Amino acid sequence: MKPFLLLLILMIPCGSCLGQKPWPYKPGVAEHYAGTIRSTGPSAFGSITYVGQQEKTVFDRRAKDGNGGRITIHAHVFNIAWSDGLSSEMVANPDIGDLAAVTAQAERHAKIVGLLPHCLRSLLDRIVLHGGNVTMGGGNRSLLLYSEKTMQHETQKGKLHEIIVHEAAHNLGQTMEKSPEWLAAQYSDNAFISKYAQDFPLREDVSESFLAWLILRYHRHRITEEQANTISSQIPARLKYFDERNYNMFPVAADAGSTEPPQKSSIGFQPMHRGTTSGSDGSPVRSPTPLPPKAWAGSPCYLPDLSPFTFHLSRAR
Numbered sequence: 483m484k485p486f487l488l489l490l491i492l493m494i495p496c497g498s499c500l501g502q503k504p505w506p507y508k509p510g511v512a513e514h515y516a517g518t519i520r521s522t523g524p525s526a527f528g529s530i531t532y533v534g535q536q537e538k539t540v541f542d543r544r545a546k547d548g549n550g551g552r553i554t555i556h557a558h559v560f561n562i563a564w565s566d567g568l569s570s571e572m573v574a575n576p577d578i579g580d581l582a583a584v585t586a587q588a589e590r591h592a593k594i595v596g597l598l599p600h601c602l603r604s605l606l607d608r609i610v611l612h613g614g615n616v617t618m619g620g621g622n623r624s625l626l627l628y629s630e631k632t633m634q635h636e637t638q639k640g641k642l643h644e645i646i647v648h649e650a651a652h653n654l655g656q657t658m659e660k661s662p663e664w665l666a667a668q669y670s671d672n673a674f675i676s677k678y679a680q681d682f683p684l685r686e687d688v689s690e691s692f693l694a695w696l697i698l699r700y701h702r703h704r705i706t707e708e709q710a711n712t713i714s715s716q717i718p719a720r721l722k723y724f725d726e727r728n729y730n731m732f733p734v735a736a737d738a739g740s741t742e743p744p745q746k747s748s749i750g751f752q753p754m755h756r757g758t759t760s761g762s763d764g765s766p767v768r769s770p771t772p773l774p775p776k777a778w779a780g781s782p783c784y785l786p787d788l789s790p791f792t793f794h795l796s797r798a799r
């Protein structure tokens with residue numbers, strides 16, 4: 483067989499591959515950009531003060547046989563002062579351990595959250611910290627953290643800080659994810675940055691897109707040219723939306739140079755286009771189909787609207 487014929491045969495995709503989803507599971511932006519946001523970055527952590535033990539009703543995914551629900555605990559309560567004048571309450575579950583262990587975990591998590599920009603911490607009234615190792619969450623002006631899960635994300639998966647941005651961005655999402663401007667940006671892009679965003683376009687898209695925007699605009703020198711181009715071409719209208727908000731991003735600082743090595747992707751990334759078909763040359767063609775009217779329910783990390791967690795948007799941000 484002539485070499486060029488063999489090459490042609492090898493280039494023809496197998497039939498079974500054509501119908502397969504590009505993801506073996508459901509990764510999001512955090513999985514792909516693990517290690518881009520680092521604990522060594524500037525922090526807004528100021529101080530943490532122990533208040534004492536109080537009865538607190540908090541959400542816990544482990545309640546109701548793992549279905550999640552509100553529980554009342556004799557919580558260890560801390561006040562966190564951020565260096566930019568903001569403050570948050572931390573409500574820690576005694577299941578973490580004795581007071582020394584709880585205090586150590588409270589401080590650890592306050593420093594982790596201190597890496598978040600002002601615009602996200604300003605929407606953070608309460609940080610709920612449990613022991614255990616189940617899915618974290620965000621929404622209703624709160625963060626839901628599990629100390630064993632954060633340790634696992636930090637030491638084994640390296641995606642802790644990306645996950646924290648995603649979860650905290652749910653609080654931002656709840657202020658604008660139904661707005662005409664955001665929906666217009668979604669519609670204009672006609673694509674999603676991740677399968678997680680695509681699966682839950684009304685609940686996870688802001689968090690996924692915000693994380694991608696933060697990485698592109700502030701950690702450009704930690705990602706490859708290809709990665710930057712992927713974000714830029716995939717969700718340009720959403721990037722513009724975030725750009726135009728002029729968020730206070732303190733203490734997050736943009737990379738100053740190109741000295742940092744690009745972050746190697748931990749999971750192969752293939753952009754997903756909603757309503758995409760292949761053109762005659764194999765290139766993606768974006769169809770003008772509108773967003774599917776997908777249900778709001780079901781995304782794993784978006785906290786349900788439970789009254790104790792519903793805070794008024796009256797604080798300065």
Ligand SMILES: [Zn+2]
Pocket residue numbers: 648649652685686689781782783784
């Ligand atoms: Zn989420």
